[in-house]
Amino acid sequence: MAWRPRLTAALGAVAVVALTAAIAAAQERHPAQTDVSALSSQPLTPFERSLLDHIRTTGLVSQGQSPPSAGHNARGLILKSGSAAVLDLTVTGRKYGISLDATGPVLIRNYRFSHRRSDDPYGSGLILGSKSPTTGPTYLSNARIDLKEAGPNPDYRVANNEAITVERGNKLLNVREATLLGAQESGLDNKGDVVMDAVFIASGHRSVRIWSGASLVLVNSTVLAFPGYHGFWFGSGDGVAHLEYYNCRFGAVGDPPGALTDQLPDWMIDREEGANVQITQLDHDPLDRSADSFWIPVRTPTPAGYLAETR
Numbered sequence: 001m002a003w004r005p006r007l008t009a010a011l012g013a014v015a016v017v018a019l020t021a022a023i024a025a026a027q028e029r030h031p032a033q034t035d036v037s038a039l040s041s042q043p044l045t046p047f048e049r050s051l052l053d054h055i056r057t058t059g060l061v062s063q064g065q066s067p068p069s070a071g072h073n074a075r076g077l078i079l080k081s082g083s084a085a086v087l088d089l090t091v092t093g094r095k096y097g098i099s100l101d102a103t104g105p106v107l108i109r110n111y112r113f114s115h116r117r118s119d120d121p122y123g124s125g126l127i128l129g130s131k132s133p134t135t136g137p138t139y140l141s142n143a144r145i146d147l148k149e150a151g152p153n154p155d156y157r158v159a160n161n162e163a164i165t166v167e168r169g170n171k172l173l174n175v176r177e178a179t180l181l182g183a184q185e186s187g188l189d190n191k192g193d194v195v196m197d198a199v200f201i202a203s204g205h206r207s208v209r210i211w212s213g214a215s216l217v218l219v220n221s222t223v224l225a226f227p228g229y230h231g232f233w234f235g236s237g238d239g240v241a242h243l244e245y246y247n248c249r250f251g252a253v254g255d256p257p258g259a260l261t262d263q264l265p266d267w268m269i270d271r272e273e274g275a276n277v278q279i280t281q282l283d284h285d286p287l288d289r290s291a292d293s294f295w296i297p298v299r300t301p302t303p304a305g306y307l308a309e310t311r
Helices: 013-033 046-058
Strands: 062-063 075-080 082-092 096-100 103-114 121-126 139-147 160-166 173-181 186-189 195-201 206-210 215-219 222-227 230-234 241-246 249-252 268-273 277-282
Touching: 046 062, 046 082, 046 103, 046 139, 075 082, 075 103, 082 096, 082 230, 103 121, 121 139, 160 173, 173 186, 186 195, 195 206, 206 215, 206 222, 206 241, 222 230, 230 241, 241 249
Parallel strands: 062 082, 075 096, 082 103, 096 121, 103 139, 121 160, 139 173, 160 186, 173 195, 186 206, 195 215, 195 222, 206 230, 215 241, 222 249, 230 268, 241 277
Antiparallel strands: none
């Protein structure tokens, strides 16, 4: 796919108190209702079939793997070069689910990660470029990543884990139809360029982190912040931290669906002093929705236990 985007008031006390009971109930339900086994495998789209056929000629194809839980900072799948297709992978009880270094085009389809297990504060369901940046685009489609931690924790000495980690210098990460849950730090920790469509994020004390020089295009997605925390954090340094969004919903864990807003509220935003931030609410869908594109329209997942039930 040649397309690449050109990135261009606190809650009142009464509202916080009103949310408390709903949030507590949601967090109690969270472990039982966000089991990765709830993710159903889906057939490949035309774009994914074409990419898989290309990868078969030169790269690695892995299908149906379920490595057992393991300690000592084990990783579920390590890819260090070349192109790869990873289909129907389930990783439970490891520090990292999938780590990509110096890889070319990679397709990850029907992916489940649960119950981070680590000897240190770090870990994530997917990490790009921890040692060497990726050299080709990564496509993640139909994924459920839930680290199953106890809840948000702002102490980085003991809690520095996220659902997806993108280090600097990687090629574009494309994410379609995913839930990012259960980390202590964030759902997405992004130092690169990421495009997301139909993604649900409710994870960590800052659901999304965008560093200086990094960019995120967010479409048809839901981002929730836990009470007392922010939804988006922007880092200072060289370059601009970009966020573009279209047709998204924002709010707090425990909100009724009708309380979510389509405009990113100020109370969800946090930034380092001196951060150069550009936030743009788009008035049109920036993604290619043709039948042979990666971005075929799909319904945004809404896992149970995060929004208040309505009768």
